[in-house]
Amino acid sequence: MEITPLLEAFFQKYSYDFRHYSEAHIRRRIINRMNVSGLESIDQMQSRLLTDEVFASEFLQDLSITVTEMFRDPGFYRSFREKVIPILKTYPFLKIWHAGCATGEEAYSVAILLQEEGLYDRTTIYATDFNQHGLSQAEEGIFPSKMMKDYTANYQLSGGKESFSDYYTSNYDSVIMNKSLKRNIVWANHNLVTDSVFAEVHVIFCRNVLIYFDNILQNKVQRLFHDSLINGGILCLGSKEGIRFTELFDRYTELDKKQRIFKKRY
Amino acid sequence: MRFEAIVVGVSSGGMNAMKVMFSHLPKDFKTPVIVVQHIGAHTDGHWIRLLNDKSNLTVKEADEKERIESGKVYIAPANYHLLIEKDKTFSLTIGERVNYSRPSIDVLFESAAEAYSNKLIGIILTGSNHDGTKGVKRVKECGGLTIIQNPETAESAYMPKSAIAASKPDHVLSLEAIAELLIELDKQI
Incomplete structure (x- = not known):
């Protein structure tokens, strides 16, 4: 089954470009959608995508990964607190870009961490994603109560200093994050594949996004990150992501190799 | 080599x-072996190093974008x-769990069947969940060879039984016999 023509057609019609995503991943998503919708061939799938905009927007959701957690990989946040925060304290103001923020869990985590370290008042977090649906959820800041047990454990393991439940208000099955955490977060639609630099920032978080891209696209996005960071700026990737295989591997030093925290060279 | 890769679900x-x-496979075993073992989300790589020590082959965690090389697990x-x-x-x-599992055997097997078609061997070993059942079926449909651990010899028989019921495997064998068969197949040009 050849999926390239479908991705090409989808890009031409809707301007969302998945041509340089991991082929195996996209193929799996396409097959799932075909099964769910009872479509028998890739041609059927393609013509449905091009004629039915509701279906196309469902497909776009399929391709957007929103699996995330608060304080995901606590060891990473612990290292960020120990190794990055002292650097950030030397700046009079901070701009942080959270690229691919999905439903916002990690952006709220960073806001909490900065608040505890006394830095949040001078910070702006730009939390961006191409998935508008996810962004709206993120902005609401409402999460299922049943997740809070895991998030609290993550928070504590990450070196959290307060009681995690102070950061939200429970309401039956869901919790709402404190308004004060949202005050310095700007939620914005940005597509890493097709959009360009929009600000000069001190820190970029982009965790478990690049794994979905092929080499060509990884290099392109790494250039975008490099152009967006100030000299000495910090790049935080997912626990299995690196810059070793990209063109920019010599433009950074490793602040924490295991936790994938890099510092842009001067 | 008749077969270019082996996928294992356990x-x-x-x-x-x-x-x-793996302790049965010799140093000069060429066909790369790719394994999904269900394991807790926060497990570190310690058990992989342990397995590496017990094996004649290099056993390592799979890195993203890493090229698959012969002689490695x-x-x-x-x-x-x-x-x-x-x-x-x-x-x-990091997509949703499949069969309550991440990593999932089905996800590996289905993508491997697409990549290697009839040059693939799919193996299901002990386990207490039905992950891998769809995957091994897909391997077979694409012309690959399928081997299931004999449920009577498995610590947990559910997974091999489920795989056998869903698709007629080419071989149902004990662990030692699977290793012997793999060595034989590895020698074929």
Whole structure:
């Protein structure tokens, strides 16, 4: 089954470009959608995508990964607190870009961490994603109560200093994050594949996004990150992501190799 | 080589099963082996190093974008799905759990069947969940060879039984016999 023509057609019609995503991943998503919708061939799938905009927007959701957690990989946040925060304290103001923020869990985590370290008042977090649906959820800041047990454990393991439940208000099955955490977060639609630099920032978080891209696209996005960071700026990737295989591997030093925290060279 | 890759799915009881199988494979075994073992989300790579010590082959965690090389055993990292691309490199994803599992055996097997078609061997070992059942069926549909651990010899019989029921496997064998068969197949040009 050849999926390239479908991705090409989808890009031409809707301007969302998945041509340089991991082929195996996209193929799996396409097959799932075909099964769910009872479509028998890739041609059927393609013509449905091009004629039915509701279906196309469902497909776009399929391709957007929103699996995330608060304080995901606590060891990473612990290292960020120990190794990055002292650097950030030397700046009079901070701009942080959270690229691919999905439903916002990690952006709220960073806001909490900065608040505890006394830095949040001078910070702006730009939390961006191409998935508008996810962004709206993120902005609401409402999460299922049943997740809070895991998030609290993550928070504590990450070196959290307060009681995690102070950061939200429970309401039956869901919790709402404190308004004060949202005050310095700007939620914005940005597509890493097709959009360009929009600000000069001190820190970029982009965790478990690049794994979905092929080499060509990884290099392109790494250039975008490099152009967006100030000299000495910090790049935080997912626990299995690196810059070793990209063109920019010599433009950074490793602040924490295991936790994938890099510092842009001067 | 008639076969270009071997994929293995294993769940509960997997550590012992893999120790037995990999300790039987000789140093000059060429076909790369790619494994999904169900494992807790926060497990570090310690058990992979342990397995490496017990094996004549290099056993390592699969890295994203890593090129698959002969003579190596690759293990899916905890909490990520492992997929194989057509250019024989790995992709990792954090998509939803499949069969309550991440990594999932079905996800690996289905992508491997696409990448290797009839040059693939799919193996299901001990386990207490039905992950891998769809995957092994797909391997077979694409012309690959399928081997299931004899449920009577498995620490946990559910997974091999489920795989056997869904598709007629080419072989149902004990761990030692699987290793012997693999060695024989590895020698074929």
